[in-house]
Amino acid sequence: MSGRNALIFLILLALFVFSVCAIIYPMFGREEIHLGLDLKGGLHLVYQADMSNVEAGQETSVIEGVIAVIQNRINPLGVTEPNIERMGADQIVVELPGASVTDIQKERIGRTALLEFREQVTENDEEKWVPATAKVNGQEKALTSSYFKTNTYVTRDNLGRILLVFEWNEEGSKLSEAITTRLIDKPLGIFEGDEPLRGDDGQPIAPIVRAVITTSGQIEGLSLKEATELSKQLNAGRLPVPLELVYEENVSPVVGADFVSLSLKAGLIGVILVMLFMTAYYRLSGFLANLALIFYGALSMAIFKLIPVTLTLAGIGGFVVSIGMAVDANVLIFERMKEELRAGRTLGAAIDAGFSRAWTAIRDSNITTFIACIILYIVGSNIAAGAPVKGFALTLFIGVAVSMFTAIIVTRTLLRLFVGGFLANKTSLFSPYVGKGK
């Protein structure tokens, strides 16, 4: 055993201990391995923003505005680590891990929350609701809740009816004054999008204007829950552009937990069988490769946790498959060693030759996997349902990279520990079908 090899061995041992600690204990602020929505359960939504009325050059700030509003709406739900981000030019991804979000809560995330006041006109003997407009500062403008101050609140009147109270800002007051003056004794409809706001009784809310409204007003007839929610949303801000829900994925946390335990089981059984196979076929070398495989597992998991890599079901699948592939480098090396031993070399020389000659094949053969992983990762980052693809690509990439390190450095160091030792002459222990013939 050379001194240099002993030093490498100690460094590797330290790295292994570090990896195991990193997996078990919180480190660098990482509490536990990050699980994806399909394993943790949760809600994954993708919204398409309607950018048709947005001026060129303003897209980014509009989308950022949308994200800020959604953030405000999600905060009260108490979801840990929600993720809201822009995808492509005009899509917004919302990920709520571990949350059981009700349909109503979900609906409110993407709600425009812009109330429009409309008046009734008769066109071709048909009654229609059109936006109530008036001239202010020389411009014709529609009356909407965008002129509300952000201090709306819900209260009850003397009769116990629910009221949503709002105040107009300066421009809103002028608009409201002009419009309510014109519409005295006529109904004023309240719409959200093209849908009328409906009261507790399911009827559209369209109060008759009794007096000119200048500074503040109230909306009557909503249920307490609806009024409270709407008030919150009006205060938190409306969305600058309408959103359409285009992708939705909802996994119950129970199902996610099932998959975690199932894939753990699959991984464990897979590893044990691979180890048995390696030991049976390559004997002591195989056993040492198994130690390298354990090292590989620990180091990969530590990297997953520390980066952190979000593990999805497909990602774990990629990792489990990479365990099978991880021994490939060892197999290549051992097959080489076998040939070198057959050619009559000493164990030490066979190890050196085996590693150096197998290296080009190991390098070349992993490049395609790296190419495929990089392409898949980019694809996964750019599409709505891409999380599994991204997860698979990332874990396979890390898995193959780590396996090149462990299979070469770790196995070689372990093998060299035996060179010059009492086992060195028993070459049949290191490689099958060698000792007998020669």
Added chain:
Amino acid sequence: MIDIIGKRAWFFLISGIAILLSIIFLAVFGLKPGLDFSSGSSITLSFSQEVDHAALKGELANLGYGNSIVQTTGGGDFLIRTVALTDEAKKQLEADLTTKFGPVTEKSLQTVEPVIAKHTSRVALIAVIIAAVGILLYIVWAFRKLPKAFYCGTSAIIALLHDVLITAGIFALLGALLDWEINLMFITGVLAIIGYSINNTVVVFDRIRENLRKGISPSFEVITNYSVVETLSRCLNTSITTLITILALLLFVGGSIQNFVWVLLIGVVVGTFDSICVAPSLLVVFETGKWGRSQQPAQALK
């Protein structure tokens, strides 16, 4: 020494039949585009009482979801793949099913609108094209030192197409028999398999290069066979360890990655066969022009 390359006529026959069948399956059944590419909803329901597959399918047809695909998943749950469901339609459907079959819980739901499906299809297509170009470039690079780089590259590419075609053909058949669909993870699996299969081919060809340089025999066929046999245990062992882990996933996990794991399983088996039997045999045919066993037996070396 085993004579593998000498039996190449047989391998070409087996591959030819497999490819022919695959083309027939693809032409007749086609590949069923899954949720990712065609939009719609996929919902996993768990019933508290035992529910018959046919009865559920019948009830869905009664409720106006006649074109739905119903699959049983592990644990007795049902995966229903249907048109895009709004929240109201979903609630109504669950209520109707509760009336008929007793309490039902929704375990997972995925809804994809056409705009997303279109985008996903486009990105997947671009990815496949980029991957094809990347792998072609890689093959040119990896085989640059081989004396017959063009033949090697062509053999490797034919072998790859062979893997992809057979995997797709099997999926077309399974699509017709079991309603299996092609989703994003299928594409992912195929790309992973291409990477894996080319690995094996590179290892075998690399050995041919080395033995050609050593000049162990004047016959290209003998050298090729010798190289294949030398790398045989490596190719088989790596495939065995990979298959062990794939089978573990298939048996214990299944679920949403089931089709993906099947792609890997089929791909590893077909890819290993092609790296050992088909790709080197093609190389020999290109080099010698002989499709069958030559006069000079491969055993001549030892």
